[in-house]
Amino acid sequence: MNTQVWLGILLPFLGTSLGAAMVFVLKDRISDGIQRMLTGFAAGVMVAASFWSLLQPALDGAEHMGKLSFIPAAVGFMVGIGFLLLLDNVTPHMHMDEQSEGPRSSLKRTTKLILAVTLHNIPEGMAVGVVYAGWVSGETGVSQAAALALAVGIALQNFPEGAIVSMPLRAAGMPKSRTFLYGVLSGIVEPIAALLTIAASSAVVSILPYLLAFAAGAMMYVVVEELIPEMSEGKHSNAGTVAFALGFVLMMVLDVALG
Secondary structure, three states: HHHHHHHEEEEEEHHHHHHHHHHHHOOOOOOHHHHHHHHHHHHHHHHHHHHHHHHHHHHHHOOOOOOOOOOHHHHHHHHHHHHHHHHHHHHHOOOOOOOOOOOOOHHHHHHHHHHHHHHHEEEEEEEHHHHHHHHHHHHOOOHHHHHHHHHHHHHHHHHHHHHHHHHHHHOOOOHHHHHHHHHHHHHHHHHHHHHHHOOHHEEEEEEEEHHHHHHHHHHHHHHHHHHHHHOOOOOOOHHHHHHHHHHHHHHHHHHHHHH
């Protein structure tokens, strides 16, 4: 793999690691206002990325099917939604506003939090892997700029996730270095999932449009189920809405102008 691919698959992991590093900067938690803005911005980026970086290439890659070219995008999208729905029903479901319960936080709850974030990172890693596989194969019309833009969008979304793993552990009395390590480890599954997806791409070139749409569905589930509710909570939630719009427009500009 070339340098561009390595950069793309490592960016989301870097986002998680930087979020986990907030344990060295903040006393207890990210302020509600900043959290809403970060979440809204990430949601906007991911919605735009789901269409321009994933669904549009899925539609383009199935053009040979004529009027039925929507089938891979529709099927893959719904399977992606279903996969995340299943994941949420069989694993713990945590929200960013639950990140700290003080020093009495139980080990059981903390373990559930780490597990939930880690498992939700797997489809995001797959999304990056699928897009880069599409770019490398040249079969889907995915550009290098589009793949990089998607990786940046997921990295932005991972920033607060890294913090919600490390900071409650610190509140429970764990040393900062260890809490940072746990936060980093929660994101290591993303480059692993991306690498495995790219490694298998040569065997699944014919179904790449389905996989691209699957990744879009998985990302949209995260946006609707997790990010949008969290950016809209509390007073002055319009800050999250404005950040959403900025993220959407930025991703659209990057993908359309550079792609």
